[in-house]
Amino acid sequence: MNRHVLEKGPAYSSSAFTISPNRFQxxxxxxLRSRRLFQRLCLLGGVSLILILLIFPSxxxxxxxxxxxxxxxxxxxxxxxxxxxxxxxxxxxxEKGWERGERVLMCTPLRDASSHLPxxxxxxxxxxxxxxxxxxxxxxxxxxxxxxxxxxxxxxxIQNDPNxxxxxxxxxxxxKDFGQKVQQDVESRHGFEAQANRRKLMAQARNxxxxxxxxxxxxxVYWRDADVETAPFTIIExxxxxxxxxxxxxxxxxxxxxxxxxxxxxxNSWQESEAALALADTLDEDAVIVEGYAEYATWRxxxxxxxxxxxxxxxxxxxxxxxxxxxxxxxRVFRAGVHFPAFSFEKHAETEGFGKMARRMKFSVVGLPxxxxxxxxxxxxxxxxxxxxxxxxRLAREQEEKERAGRKESPPQDQQGHVADNVGEQLQGSAxxxxxxxxxxxFPSDSSKQAExxxxxxxx
Amino acid sequence: MAVARSMRRTSPTTILLAAILAFGFICFILxxxxxxxxxxxxxxxxQEDAAEHPLSPPTKPFFKSQPIRPDGHKAxxxxxxxxxxxxxxxxNSAANGERLLILTPxxxxxxxxxxxxxxxxxxxxxxxxxxxxxxTPDGNAAVAKLEKAIAKTQSGPIDNRFASISILRQDFEPPxxxxxxxxxxxxxxxxxxxxxxxxxxxxxxxxxxxxxxxWVLWLDSDVVETPKTLIQDLTGYxxxxxxxxxxxxxxxxxxRKWDVRPYxxxxxxxxxxxxNMAATMGPDEILLExxxxxxxxxxxxxxxxxxKNLDTRKMVALDGVGGTALMVKADxxxxxxxxxxxxxxxxxxxxxxxxxxxxxxxxxxxxxDYFVYHYNE
Numbered sequence: 029m030n031r032h033v034l035e036k037g038p039a040y041s042s043s044a045f046t047i048s049p050n051r052f053q054x055x056x057x058x059x060l061r062s063r064r065l066f067q068r069l070c071l072l073g074g075v076s077l078i079l080i081l082l083i084f085p086s087x088x089x090x091x092x093x094x095x096x097x098x099x100x101x102x103x104x105x106x107x108x109x110x111x112x113x114x115x116x117x118x119x120x121x122x123e124k125g126w127e128r129g130e131r132v133l134m135c136t137p138l139r140d141a142s143s144h145l146p147x148x149x150x151x152x153x154x155x156x157x158x159x160x161x162x163x164x165x166x167x168x169x170x171x172x173x174x175x176x177x178x179x180x181x182x183x184x185x186i187q188n189d190p191n192x193x194x195x196x197x198x199x200x201x202x203x204k205d206f207g208q209k210v211q212q213d214v215e216s217r218h219g220f221e222a223q224a225n226r227r228k229l230m231a232q233a234r235n236x237x238x239x240x241x242x243x244x245x246x247x248x249v250y251w252r253d254a255d256v257e258t259a260p261f262t263i264i265e266x267x268x269x270x271x272x273x274x275x276x277x278x279x280x281x282x283x284x285x286x287x288x289x290x291x292x293x294x295x296n297s298w299q300e301s302e303a304a305l306a307l308a309d310t311l312d313e314d315a316v317i318v319e320g321y322a323e324y325a326t327w328r329x330x331x332x333x334x335x336x337x338x339x340x341x342x343x344x345x346x347x348x349x350x351x352x353x354x355x356x357x358x359x360r361v362f363r364a365g366v367h368f369p370a371f372s373f374e375k376h377a378e379t380e381g382f383g384k385m386a387r388r389m390k391f392s393v394v395g396l397p398x399x400x401x402x403x404x405x406x407x408x409x410x411x412x413x414x415x416x417x418x419x420x421x422r423l424a425r426e427q428e429e430k431e432r433a434g435r436k437e438s439p440p441q442d443q444q445g446h447v448a449d450n451v452g453e454q455l456q457g458s459a460x461x462x463x464x465x466x467x468x469x470x471f472p473s474d475s476s477k478q479a480e481x482x483x484x485x486x487x488x
Numbered sequence: 489m490a491v492a493r494s495m496r497r498t499s500p501t502t503i504l505l506a507a508i509l510a511f512g513f514i515c516f517i518l519x520x521x522x523x524x525x526x527x528x529x530x531x532x533x534x535q536e537d538a539a540e541h542p543l544s545p546p547t548k549p550f551f552k553s554q555p556i557r558p559d560g561h562k563a564x565x566x567x568x569x570x571x572x573x574x575x576x577x578x579x580n581s582a583a584n585g586e587r588l589l590i591l592t593p594x595x596x597x598x599x600x601x602x603x604x605x606x607x608x609x610x611x612x613x614x615x616x617x618x619x620x621x622x623x624t625p626d627g628n629a630a631v632a633k634l635e636k637a638i639a640k641t642q643s644g645p646i647d648n649r650f651a652s653i654s655i656l657r658q659d660f661e662p663p664x665x666x667x668x669x670x671x672x673x674x675x676x677x678x679x680x681x682x683x684x685x686x687x688x689x690x691x692x693x694x695x696x697x698x699x700x701x702x703w704v705l706w707l708d709s710d711v712v713e714t715p716k717t718l719i720q721d722l723t724g725y726x727x728x729x730x731x732x733x734x735x736x737x738x739x740x741x742x743x744r745k746w747d748v749r750p751y752x753x754x755x756x757x758x759x760x761x762x763x764n765m766a767a768t769m770g771p772d773e774i775l776l777e778x779x780x781x782x783x784x785x786x787x788x789x790x791x792x793x794x795x796k797n798l799d800t801r802k803m804v805a806l807d808g809v810g811g812t813a814l815m816v817k818a819d820x821x822x823x824x825x826x827x828x829x830x831x832x833x834x835x836x837x838x839x840x841x842x843x844x845x846x847x848x849x850x851x852x853x854x855x856x857d858y859f860v861y862h863y864n865e
Contacts (some may be wrong), residue, residue, distance in 0.1 A: 107552050109551075111642060116695075183567040187564040198541070198543035198568075201568070205511045363691040364687050365690030371844075408699070
C-alpha cells in the first residue's frame, strides 16, 4: 500500500510519460499478494505457537530458549557442563613438562603436622614450576591438633594472593581417619614391631589420597612430605628432567653438631640384593621386610649411603625400593595400577612395595645419589634429654665458675649412688630407629654431667 | 491523511515498541504459569552438587561460567574440602544418596547397552559414567556413536540425565586389532589381551574415582540386558565386592526357541588342582579359566544356578571374579585393589583383582541366581 504512495510521489512533479531513471517500477500484483500471504502465515504461525505453548507447557522448555535467543533464560536450564573428554596419550609426561603445560598433582599426607605447615607453605610458595599447573592434594588423617584449620587458612591465603602467578590449580583437602593408634613421635614411629602395620596404614592413606585426586589431566604426580626442611625450589623440574617413570632424590637430615652434623635419613631407597631375595624366600607370605633393622640383614646398597656432597647431582642409580619423602612419578605409572601396597607385595609394603610393583610392571625407577634434600631434624626423647643435660651442664659449669671465683673451696661431690641410673638411661637410648644418631654413642659423658644428673634426681 | 497513516505504520519506534510489548505479553503469559510445569525434581540438587571450577573431580558437573577476580584475572580454583569419613556405602544406597560410578571399557557401542543404562531406576543424578576406548578405528567409531547417544540423553529430560560423563582415550595400543570372538578367546592371546585390559581398567578407575564415589559398578559394553533395579539390588547385598551371573540369550535351533546359556566363566571358587598347578608355574605364567588345555577343576559360578529353583538371596564366596558386571565398594579401590596387569599369584585382570581384594582383607561374593545378559555376537 505505502509503496504505491511513495511511487506516485514523483508523478505529481513531472510528466507521467517521461521515464525518469529514479522512478521505481511498481511491484507486480502477484508478488505483493504472495508477500501478504506470507505475512499472514507468519502471524498465524506466531499465534498458534503461543497457543500451543499455553496449552502444552512441556514444550516451553524446548522452544523458549531458542526463541528468546538467550535473553530470557529459563530457570530449568542448568548451565552445567556434564561431559568431559580426555586423551590420555596427551598426558604422558616429558622432560620439559613446564614448557608443554603438563599438570602435576602434588600429594602430601598430613597428620598432626601443624608445626610443619608454615615451613611447608614457604616451600610451596617458592616452587618455580608454574603454579597454575600444580594441583594440590592433602590428606588430613587422625589429627588431634589444628592441622586442618591452619591448612585451610593458608590455602585460602595462597589462592587469594594478589600475585596472579601465586595461586595453584585444583586444591583438594581430604579428611579421612584410619583409626591409627600408633603414635607419631620418632620413638614409636621407628620401632621394629610397629613398622609393618604402620607401613600398611600409611600405604592405605597414600592410596586414598591418590585415588581421590588423580585426574585424567595429570601428567606427573609429586609426593612430598610436609617435614622437608631444605629442598631446591626447582625440585620438580630437576627431577622431571631425568624423564624417568619414577625418580627420587637422596634424603638426609641435619643434626646438631654434638650428634655429628648430618646423617642419611631415608633408608627405604635401595637396590635389591641376593641376600634380601634369599631372605624374602624364607619369609611368610604376609611378612613385610623393613629396611634398617638388625632383624632383617639385607645387605642392600642404599641410595642414602652413596651420597658424595661434591658428586654430580644428575647421576642416576637404578632402584628397587624407594622412600616416600619426595617422589616424582609419571601419572601413567599410577594409571597403570601401580600403587602403595597395603598388603605384603613381594614381602614389601608402602613406598618400598611401590618401587617393587613399578619394576614389576617394567617402569624405570631411579634415585639421584648426589642430589640431596634435607628432612627436618626432630630431636628424639633421648636427644631432648641429652640437650637438657647439656644445657644444665652448661649452667652448672657457669655456677661452678662463679662459686670458684667467690670461694676457694670446691663443692662437695656426692654422685656415686646415681651413676647406675644414668647408665641405664644410656642403654635405653641405644634401642632406636633406623640409622638414628650414629655419632651419639661417641659423645663423652663427663663427671660434671653426672653430678648435674644427680642434682636433678635429688631435686625430684 | 494517507501519508500520515502510512507514517504511523512504518515508524520504526512504533514497531519496536510493539515488539517489546508483544514480547512482554509473551513473557507475562508464560511466566506465571511456570509453577504449573513442575521444575524437574532433581535440578536443585544437581545445581548444588555441581563443582564451581572445571578443575574438579570428573564425577561432578561444573558450571559453564567462571568467576573473574576484581583485577581482571580469572579467579583461582577454590579450596575444596572432602570429608571421606562421612562417605558411606550401605545397603540402602539410593535413600542415602550414595554416588555411583559406572565404568565401561568401550570395545564396541551397542544401542541396547545404552538403552539399558538409561532405564536403570537408580536416581540418575547420583550416577556418573566413565568410558575408556583405545585409539583405534574401532575405538573411534565406538566413541562417535557413544557421543551421539550421550548428547541425546544429556540434553533430554533433566531427571533422566546422568550427573557427569567422562570419556577417556587410552594411551597404549591394544595388543590385538581384532575383536573377533574366536581370536579374542584363543589362549595365547588371552594373557596379552587381559593385561592390556587391566591397564585400561586401572586408567579408568584411578582417574575418575574422585572423592565422592561410594560405589563402582563395572559394566562391560556388551552387557545389554540387566534388571532395571540392578544397582539397588547389588548394593542391597552390602558386600565389598559382588558379582552377578553373566549369561547370554541365544536361539536354540534344535528346540526352536530362545534360551539362555552361561557366558562369563571368570567367577569361580578355587580348587586344589588349580593351586597345585600354580605352585609349579614360573612367576610370569598365569592360570586361565575355560580352556581344555588347562583343566583347573574350579567350581564355576556359571554352572551353579538351578534354573528351576532360583533364589537371588543365595550368595557364595568366590576366589576369582569376572568383570562383565561387577559391583565394588569404592573403598576397596581406594585401598589399592586394582586389576593386575602382571601375573599376581598367577592371576591377571579381574581374577587378580579378586585376589588382591582378598589380600586387603575384603570378601568377594557371587550371586549365582541373579542374571545379567551379554550381547550375542
